[in-house]
Amino acid sequence: MERDDLIVNDSYATNNHHSEEEGVKIRKNIIKVTLILTAITIFEVFLGSTIKKEPGLVWTLVVIGFIVMTIIKAKYIVMEFMHLGQERSNIRKTILIPYIFFVVYMIILISIIEGGWQGVWQV
Amino acid sequence: MASEATQKIDKSVLWGGGRSPFSVTYGKSMMWFFLVSDALTFGGLLIALGFARYKYAGDWPIGEEVFHSLPFTNGVFPLYYVALMTFILIISSVTMVMAVEAGHRNNKQQVIKWLLLTVIGGVFFLASQAWEWSHFIHGTEAGTTLSNGYVVHGANMLVNEYGPQQYANFFFFITGFHGFHVLSGVVINFIVLIMVSKGMMEKRKHYEMVEKAGLYWHFVDLVWVFVFTFFYLV
Numbered sequence: 001m002e003r004d005d006l007i008v009n010d011s012y013a014t015n016n017h018h019s020e021e022e023g024v025k026i027r028k029n030i031i032k033v034t035l036i037l038t039a040i041t042i043f044e045v046f047l048g049s050t051i052k053k054e055p056g057l058v059w060t061l062v063v064i065g066f067i068v069m070t071i072i073k074a075k076y077i078v079m080e081f082m083h084l085g086q087e088r089s090n091i092r093k094t095i096l097i098p099y100i101f102f103v104v105y106m107i108i109l110i111s112i113i114e115g116g117w118q119g120v121w122q123v
Numbered sequence: 124m125a126s127e128a129t130q131k132i133d134k135s136v137l138w139g140g141g142r143s144p145f146s147v148t149y150g151k152s153m154m155w156f157f158l159v160s161d162a163l164t165f166g167g168l169l170i171a172l173g174f175a176r177y178k179y180a181g182d183w184p185i186g187e188e189v190f191h192s193l194p195f196t197n198g199v200f201p202l203y204y205v206a207l208m209t210f211i212l213i214i215s216s217v218t219m220v221m222a223v224e225a226g227h228r229n230n231k232q233q234v235i236k237w238l239l240l241t242v243i244g245g246v247f248f249l250a251s252q253a254w255e256w257s258h259f260i261h262g263t264e265a266g267t268t269l270s271n272g273y274v275v276h277g278a279n280m281l282v283n284e285y286g287p288q289q290y291a292n293f294f295f296f297i298t299g300f301h302g303f304h305v306l307s308g309v310v311i312n313f314i315v316l317i318m319v320s321k322g323m324m325e326k327r328k329h330y331e332m333v334e335k336a337g338l339y340w341h342f343v344d345l346v347w348v349f350v351f352t353f354f355y356l357v
Contacts, residue, residue: 005148006141007127013147014329016127018227026224034217041209041351048356049201053185063357070352074345081220081341083334088128090137091145095155101163105170113177 033080040069154335158342161304165346168297169353175289184286186355192258205355208251209347212305215244216344219312219337226330231319234333238316241340245309252302259294297354301346308343311336 005013018026044066051062079085084092128146137144145152176183187201194204222237262277267284269275275284283291315336324330 005143007143007146011127013127013143013151014331016227017229017329020228023224023228027221030217030220030224034213037213038210041206041213044352044356045202045206049187049203066352066356070348073348077216077341077345077348081216081344082338083223086128088146091147091152091155094145095159098159098163102166102170105166109170109173109177 029080033076037073037076040073044069148331150335151331151338154338158338161342162346165297165300165349168293168300169349172293172297172353175287175293179287179289182286184290186357189259189285190255190355194254202355204251204255205351208248208255209351211244211248211251212344212347215241215248216341218244219340223330223334223337226324226333229325229328229330231322231325234319234324234330235316238312238319238333242309242312242316245305245312245340249302249305249309252298252305256295256298259291294354297350301343301350304343304346308336308340311339 003012007013047062047065051058053059084095136142143149186205190205191199191201192204193200218237218240222234222241225233225237260277260279262275262284264276266274266276269282275282277284278291278294280292280295282288285291315332318324318332319330324332
């Protein structure tokens with residue numbers, strides 16, 4: 001089968017191997033990320049099971065906190081576990097830029113919920 | 124890893140043909156593009172959930188009041204079981220990334236060990252989800268009495284005791300769609316495990332198939348992180 005991942009001359013993208021010493025360093029980083037993800041999850045459950053869900057400033061702040069913590073967790077999973085942080089920046093941008101759509105979704109959702117734009121949707 | 128991917132290369136050379144401009148294989152970039160589209164599907168579901176929650180604001184059930192059971196106990200443990208499921212999935216993601224790392228050192232025995240642990244983690248998650256679905260469908264002893272005197276226990280596609288019908292439907296659809304992804308991930312990981320133990324990757328001189336299966340598996344974990352926040356916590 002013809003190889004499709006030629007980088008330069010006779011070098012291929014899949015030729016990237018690392019030594020035992022580098023492996024030790026990488027595994028240390030994996031354990032660090034694991035501890036961060038676990039700590040955030042425990043903190044989320046602690047907040048979710050102790051703070052009452054009633055409309056108000058406290059709960060709004062907690063929800064914003066949940067969303068921020070979720071995005072932090074997502075960042076660690078994508079950048080460290082999926083190694084996107086170590087890829088070439090052109091593929092990184094190709095993958096991440098489509099999620100601008102979600103920002104648009106969120107703006108519409110929030111604007112409907114907050115009511116400011118409700119008139120815009122009425123015919 | 125990837126020393127070449129971090130080098131600065133002139134654009135005309137990078138896109139001039141005769142080389143992989145992303146410095147990845149065709150298979151890996153296509154796996155990424157599939158995951159981008161799959162994430163948009165899940166995103167659409169979660170946005171729809173947001174609209175339904177807004178529409179039924181006030182009536183929407185509270186996560187920790189619906190999901191507060193642990194297997195083999197009768198106590199009230201708000202969200203603990205879902206948190207345990209989240210933890211199982213995160214740990215199986217960790218064992219997967221360990222398998223990928225061992226693959227970069229061409230260490231077949233360690234790849235087999237970590238992949239096997241990943242498959243076991245996936246099976247544990249699926250079993251937990253089956254238990255939770257069963258618990259959700261059977262419901263509580265007391266149930267909820269409707270206005271016509273009919274008592275509802277648990278949930279089905281037409282009626283449920285927890286709140287608006289959309290609540291159960293979104294639960295079945297979102298966690299079901301995610302669970303199906305986990306199931307296919309476990310099958311893919313198992314197939315790759317067999318390929319590794321048969322020595323196919325040694326013949327290829329690289330373990331990229333483990334990396335591609337790993338991307339899918341991490342994605343499944345990533346989606347669950349969002350489902351956990353937006354379905355159970357918020």
